[in-house]
Amino acid sequence: MKSAKVRVAVNGYGVIGKRVADAVSAQDDMELVGVADVVPDYRIRVAVERGYPVYASLPERSGELQAAGVPVAGTLQDLLAQVDVVVDCAPKRVAAANQAAYQAAGVKPIWQGGEKHELAGYSFVAQVNYEGALNRDSARVVSCNTTALSRISHALHGRGLARRVRAVLMRRATDPWESHRNGMINTATPETKVPSHQGPDAQTVIPGLDITTLAGAGPYNLSHLHFAMIETTRPVDVEELRAILLETPRVALVRAADGLEALNSVMELMRDLRRPRGDMWEVAVWEDALASDGREVYLTFQVHNEAIVIPENVDCIRALSGTEPDAARSIAKTDASLGITRHFLPSSRPPRVTPGQGTPAGSKGAEEPTAPR
Amino acid sequence: MKSAKVRVAVNGYGVIGKRVADAVSAQDDMELVGVADVVPDYRIRVAVERGYPVYASLPERSGELQAAGVPVAGTLQDLLAQVDVVVDCAPKRVAAANQAAYQAAGVKPIWQGGEKHELAGYSFVAQVNYEGALNRDSARVVSCNTTALSRISHALHGRGLARRVRAVLMRRATDPWESHRNGMINTATPETKVPSHQGPDAQTVIPGLDITTLAGAGPYNLSHLHFAMIETTRPVDVEELRAILLETPRVALVRAADGLEALNSVMELMRDLRRPRGDMWEVAVWEDALASDGREVYLTFQVHNEAIVIPENVDCIRALSGTEPDAARSIAKTDASLGITRHFLPSSRPPRVTPGQGTPAGSKGAEEPTAPR
Numbered sequence: 001m002k003s004a005k006v007r008v009a010v011n012g013y014g015v016i017g018k019r020v021a022d023a024v025s026a027q028d029d030m031e032l033v034g035v036a037d038v039v040p041d042y043r044i045r046v047a048v049e050r051g052y053p054v055y056a057s058l059p060e061r062s063g064e065l066q067a068a069g070v071p072v073a074g075t076l077q078d079l080l081a082q083v084d085v086v087v088d089c090a091p092k093r094v095a096a097a098n099q100a101a102y103q104a105a106g107v108k109p110i111w112q113g114g115e116k117h118e119l120a121g122y123s124f125v126a127q128v129n130y131e132g133a134l135n136r137d138s139a140r141v142v143s144c145n146t147t148a149l150s151r152i153s154h155a156l157h158g159r160g161l162a163r164r165v166r167a168v169l170m171r172r173a174t175d176p177w178e179s180h181r182n183g184m185i186n187t188a189t190p191e192t193k194v195p196s197h198q199g200p201d202a203q204t205v206i207p208g209l210d211i212t213t214l215a216g217a218g219p220y221n222l223s224h225l226h227f228a229m230i231e232t233t234r235p236v237d238v239e240e241l242r243a244i245l246l247e248t249p250r251v252a253l254v255r256a257a258d259g260l261e262a263l264n265s266v267m268e269l270m271r272d273l274r275r276p277r278g279d280m281w282e283v284a285v286w287e288d289a290l291a292s293d294g295r296e297v298y299l300t301f302q303v304h305n306e307a308i309v310i311p312e313n314v315d316c317i318r319a320l321s322g323t324e325p326d327a328a329r330s331i332a333k334t335d336a337s338l339g340i341t342r343h344f345l346p347s348s349r350p351p352r353v354t355p356g357q358g359t360p361a362g363s364k365g366a367e368e369p370t371a372p373r
Numbered sequence: 374m375k376s377a378k379v380r381v382a383v384n385g386y387g388v389i390g391k392r393v394a395d396a397v398s399a400q401d402d403m404e405l406v407g408v409a410d411v412v413p414d415y416r417i418r419v420a421v422e423r424g425y426p427v428y429a430s431l432p433e434r435s436g437e438l439q440a441a442g443v444p445v446a447g448t449l450q451d452l453l454a455q456v457d458v459v460v461d462c463a464p465k466r467v468a469a470a471n472q473a474a475y476q477a478a479g480v481k482p483i484w485q486g487g488e489k490h491e492l493a494g495y496s497f498v499a500q501v502n503y504e505g506a507l508n509r510d511s512a513r514v515v516s517c518n519t520t521a522l523s524r525i526s527h528a529l530h531g532r533g534l535a536r537r538v539r540a541v542l543m544r545r546a547t548d549p550w551e552s553h554r555n556g557m558i559n560t561a562t563p564e565t566k567v568p569s570h571q572g573p574d575a576q577t578v579i580p581g582l583d584i585t586t587l588a589g590a591g592p593y594n595l596s597h598l599h600f601a602m603i604e605t606t607r608p609v610d611v612e613e614l615r616a617i618l619l620e621t622p623r624v625a626l627v628r629a630a631d632g633l634e635a636l637n638s639v640m641e642l643m644r645d646l647r648r649p650r651g652d653m654w655e656v657a658v659w660e661d662a663l664a665s666d667g668r669e670v671y672l673t674f675q676v677h678n679e680a681i682v683i684p685e686n687v688d689c690i691r692a693l694s695g696t697e698p699d700a701a702r703s704i705a706k707t708d709a710s711l712g713i714t715r716h717f718l719p720s721s722r723p724p725r726v727t728p729g730q731g732t733p734a735g736s737k738g739a740e741e742p743t744a745p746r
Contacts, residue, residue: 187635216543218543
């Protein structure tokens with residue numbers, strides 16, 4: 001490394017990039033050297049206000065930024081020359097094209113879920129496979145839905161309790177920033193690709209996982225809603241399920257009984273909690289919707305697509321740079337820096353603190369093949 | 374019976390009642406003697422325009438109707454004295470209270486899905502259990518979602534192919550007529566009751582069925598969206614699944630490839646087809662979303678909550694009156710009278726006409742208990 005602190009660049013200052021930049025700035029073992037983008041709109045102006053050095057992702061468009069009064073510290077190449085890790089948050093098609101530039105600069109890229117698994121060859125969710133990413137040259141932080149499915153599935157699969165996962169995702173139609181352009185009204189759109197991509201993608205994080213996902217999108221932009229049915233290898237009752245979730249990092253229980261009855265009420269709580277941008281980094285699982293029939297367990301949860309992958313990006317930076325060999329310590333450090341919790345409301349029952357939490361037993365049982373039925 | 378035609382009354386002229394009245398009027402073996410309601414709003418005015426005799430459900434409020442210029446033919450009691458069957462489409466709480474009046478008049482009531490199974494002791498979906506309702510004193514036509522789940526599940530369960538059904542329902546928030554009063558915007562509401570009531574309710578129609586449902590509601594009022602995962606007793610590929618659906622009454626295949634990509638596009642097609650009120654009586658199953666992994670089959674379908682139970686009510690009238698002993702003949706007669714089809718677009722591949730369609734083999738295989746996992 002070029003310094004005691006991991007030197008980080010963020011290329012692409014959009015929905016994910018701007019949040020990664022803020023989260024990196026909040027880490028005492030990282031330095032945000034700069035952010036790079038192309039368009040001089042309100043977003044990059046805020047980056048300037050925050051004192052983030054701004055670089056031009058495309059040298060030929062540097063003039064646009066300057067013309068708009070954005071002080072340009074240099075080109076992407078100049079930025080890459082100063083960092084150890086670059087978090088690529090560029091749009092889908094653009095990202096892969098940056099690979100050559102990163103390789104030339106000898107910088108380790110972290111790709112987002114929009115890119116293919118093969119681009120990095122390693123898909124990352126901190127609590128599942130942090131150690132495997134240690135000192136790698138690159139990694140891919142999977143998408144919001146895949147991150148949530150991986151956290152929840154691993155909580156059971158990692159304990160050898162998940163025989164088969166079935167999940168239905170009702171995705172948000174669009175992101176708030178672009179809701180005036182895209183979006184839908186008074187309808188819902190099913191995905192005709194079955195299984196939807198999230199299931200296979202989760203298998204790039206949890207190889208032994210037997211999972212199938214179906215997906216659709218609804219006319220809202222606040223977050224995604226998941227319904228998961230997890231067949232267990234032995235009966236798991238609601239109390240055990242609840243205990244497992246309380247031991248799972250980045251999962252928080254919410255209760256309709258507390259007035260948290262829908263996606264909007266949970267997001268309103270994030271605003272009331274003074275979360276930056278009203279972000280929810282945790283998977284919110286409805287405690288009063290947890291169920292078990294002895295054969296499988298049922299979970300209903302909310303995924304804030306704009307925010308859930310942010311802590312994963314922070315941990316991935318540590319893993320690639322090798323500054324923290326222990327997953328649990330990196331997760332704890334990231335969580336403390338952002339204020340990630342397992343209980344949003346003090347009125348909620350506190351989690352049972354159990355030794356070795358977040359480090360579930362080996363997934364022996366789950367390796368058994370599922371016979372065709 | 375008091376005449377060659379079954380004499381029918383509709384009590385409650387709301388979302389379902391007004392449609393049942395129109396459907397009954399379209400049957401050559403039934404006579405709509407009259408409709409009864411309480412409120413003199415635009416709905417009952419249209420009934421008057423159609424020439425339906427209007428009776429006062431509550432004698433004490435008969436004046437309100439008359440004051441609004443609605444010619445009142447008499448009281449509910451007067452109406453009941455002239456009919457064989459009354460289709461009770463009164464609001465949830467009111468309906469059960471009418472039972473005494475129906476018994477006193479010796480009229481056979483048909484209840485809707487909002488009422489408990491126990492009220493009639495027989496929950497009805499024509500293609501599943503028409504014969505069992507023959508000459509009964511009453512029956513209950515199950516709710517829209519349960520009707521759809523029963524049609525789809527029975528298509529496989531009736532052939533001994535359904536080991537276990539899992540379904541997630543994203544319900545519409547409210548009905549069009551009341552969208553200015555209720556409804557939601559930019560959010561989704563999961564149900565915390567797991568399993569949701571539709572699964573157990575489908576078991577009142579299909580006793581041997583192993584089904585679990587989860588439900589939520591989205592900010593739209595056009596219809597419901599279902600995702601079903603049906604574990605099969607042997608591998609069933611997409612072609613066999615498609616063939617089975619094409620043999621199933623009141624199920625129509627739609628394709629995103631035809632531009633039918635969402636709930637609104639399918640409802641727009643109903644309007645273009647000049648369907649009354651844009652109604653869809655069929656379950657619309659996305660053909661290009663049909664999938665199989667050899668262990669289970671996956672279906673995504675749309676349920677028009679305002680319309681799907683209408684043909685079931687018509688068939689139930691025939692069953693209770695005993696005028697048509699054969700389910701397939703009643704279904705065919707009802708379908709012809711309303712224009713129910715299995716292919717909305719001539720461009721769609723025509724159904725393979727198979728002998729004995731709609732009369733699947735005994736459900737031997739499906740009776741096998743599912744071992745706890």
